[in-house]
Amino acid sequence: MSETTIRIPTPLRGFVGGRDQVAVPGATVREALAALTAGQESFHDRLFTAEGELRRFVNVYLGRDDVRRLGGLDATLPAGATLTLMVALAGG
Amino acid sequence: MSLKDRRLAELRARIPEVGPADALALQSGGALLVDVREDEETASGSPAGALRLPRGFLELRIEDKAPDAARTVLLLCAGGTRSLFAAEDLARLGYADVRSVAGGFSAWKAAGLPVEVPPQLDAAQRERYRRHLTMPEVGEAGQHRLLRSRVALIGAGGLGSPIALYLAAAGVGRLTLIDDDRVERSNLQRQILHAESRLGQRKVESGRTALLDLNPTIEVVAHDTRLEAGNVLELLGGHDVVVDGSDNLPTRYLVNDACLRLGVPNVYGAIFRFEGQVAVFGGAAPGLRPCYRCLFPEPPPAEYAPSCAEAGVLGVLPGVIGTIMAAETIKLLLGLGEPLAGRLMLYDGLRGEFNEIAVPADPDCPSCSNGVTAVLSDIAAVCGG
Numbered sequence: 001m002s003e004t005t006i007r008i009p010t011p012l013r014g015f016v017g018g019r020d021q022v023a024v025p026g027a028t029v030r031e032a033l034a035a036l037t038a039g040q041e042s043f044h045d046r047l048f049t050a051e052g053e054l055r056r057f058v059n060v061y062l063g064r065d066d067v068r069r070l071g072g073l074d075a076t077l078p079a080g081a082t083l084t085l086m087v088a089l090a091g092g
Numbered sequence: 093m094s095l096k097d098r099r100l101a102e103l104r105a106r107i108p109e110v111g112p113a114d115a116l117a118l119q120s121g122g123a124l125l126v127d128v129r130e131d132e133e134t135a136s137g138s139p140a141g142a143l144r145l146p147r148g149f150l151e152l153r154i155e156d157k158a159p160d161a162a163r164t165v166l167l168l169c170a171g172g173t174r175s176l177f178a179a180e181d182l183a184r185l186g187y188a189d190v191r192s193v194a195g196g197f198s199a200w201k202a203a204g205l206p207v208e209v210p211p212q213l214d215a216a217q218r219e220r221y222r223r224h225l226t227m228p229e230v231g232e233a234g235q236h237r238l239l240r241s242r243v244a245l246i247g248a249g250g251l252g253s254p255i256a257l258y259l260a261a262a263g264v265g266r267l268t269l270i271d272d273d274r275v276e277r278s279n280l281q282r283q284i285l286h287a288e289s290r291l292g293q294r295k296v297e298s299g300r301t302a303l304l305d306l307n308p309t310i311e312v313v314a315h316d317t318r319l320e321a322g323n324v325l326e327l328l329g330g331h332d333v334v335v336d337g338s339d340n341l342p343t344r345y346l347v348n349d350a351c352l353r354l355g356v357p358n359v360y361g362a363i364f365r366f367e368g369q370v371a372v373f374g375g376a377a378p379g380l381r382p383c384y385r386c387l388f389p390e391p392p393p394a395e396y397a398p399s400c401a402e403a404g405v406l407g408v409l410p411g412v413i414g415t416i417m418a419a420e421t422i423k424l425l426l427g428l429g430e431p432l433a434g435r436l437m438l439y440d441g442l443r444g445e446f447n448e449i450a451v452p453a454d455p456d457c458p459s460c461s462n463g464v465t466a467v468l469s470d471i472a473a474v475c476g477g
Binding site: 061 | 169220247249250251252286326336337339340341344361362363364365366367368369387388389390391392396403405410438443447448449450452
C-alpha cells in the first residue's frame, strides 16, 4: 500500500514526537488519519468527534483542497498523496 | 525659417490637429487626453480627466495607461507645439490615431472648458516617495491614493510592528493603531516598533512615536483599547482596509465579522513558533471572497486551543508574515495585482517553504453567505492549557 505524507501543524506536533510530517499507510483520508492517531486517544479526540467525524475546527487538505469538498473522510488517496492538517493559529 | 519652424511645418502637415472643443468631445467619446506638460506646469491646472504624463516619460509609460494602440490619443501641451513633437513619437511607437490639441492648454482654458487642479506632492514628499513615483504601477496617482488612504491596524505587537512601519513608510495617510497593552522588555525580541527607551508606555503611544519619527507627514490615530462587540464598528468604520495583527482568536472572529458588516477587506495573518498563515478575507460581494469563518467556522473549545503560556515565536517570524500583510494591504489600496484571497499562504520557517491551500467562499458560511448578516459577539477568551 502506498504511503501518504501528512504535514502536521505546529500545535499538533507534540503528538508525533515533534515531527513536522509523518508517512502513514491508508487508502482513504479516514484510514490515513486513523493510522496517524493509532494508539493515541487524545490525538484522535483532537481530530474527531465521538461520531467519528472531523471536528469543525480541524481542516484537512489533500493537495491544496479541503477534503470536505472531495468526499470527506472517505475520499480516496492517490499514490504519493500529501495531506495537510490545519488548525487555527492565534498568535500575532 | 529656423530648423525648428521647418520641422514644425513638416509635423503640422502630417499630424492631425483638433481644437479644444473637439478634443473634449473626443475625450467624452473614449479618447485618451494626455497632458504632456511638466509637473510644475500642470500644478496650477490641467484639463479635467486628462492623464498627466510629462513629455520626458511619454513613450516609457504610455503603454501602461493606454494598452490599446488603436485608441485615439489626444496630446496637449501649453500652446500646441510640444504636443506635435510628442504626437509624432507616439505614432512612431505604434499608436494608430494620435492627434495634437491646437493651441494647447491656453486655448483649452480660453474656451472655458473644464479644468482641474491635480493634487500635488511637495518637494519633500517627492523626495521621500521617489522609489514609488518612478514605478508606473504606483506613480503620482498611486502615491496620492496612498496618502488619502485610511488603514486600521489591530495589534501593535509582533505582526503589527512591521505592518505599521511599512505602511507608514509607504505614506498611508491615516493609520489607526488599536491595542490595549503596554510595552514590556519581553516584547522587544520581535516587536520592532517599540524600544527599550519606551518600556512601560502604552503600545499605541510608543508605536505612534516610532511611526511619526519615520514619517512625520502621516496621521497616526492611537486607540488604547480592546476591541469588543460594542466598539468594533465605530473603531474600524471609515477605513479602507483593516489589518488583523491581533494575538487571540476571539478578536480574530470579531474583526472578521465586523469587516463583513462594514464591507471592508481584512488582511489576516497569524503566527506560532516557526509557522505563519496569511490571507485576505472579505471586502467583496458575497460569494466572491471567503471570510475567516469560511476557513474556520468556529473557534476550538478552550481545551483544544493553542496554549497561551507556550505561545513562543521566532522573533523574525512576524517580520516574514507581517511584511506580506503590509504588501497585501498596499496592493488592495492601489488596486494592484491579485489579492491573496481565496487561498491561504502557509509559511514553514524551518523548512523555508511557502505552501498554499485553497479557501473558497463557503456558500453555507455562518457569517458571509448570501443574505446572512454577520453577528458581532464577544467570544470568551480561548486559551488552552
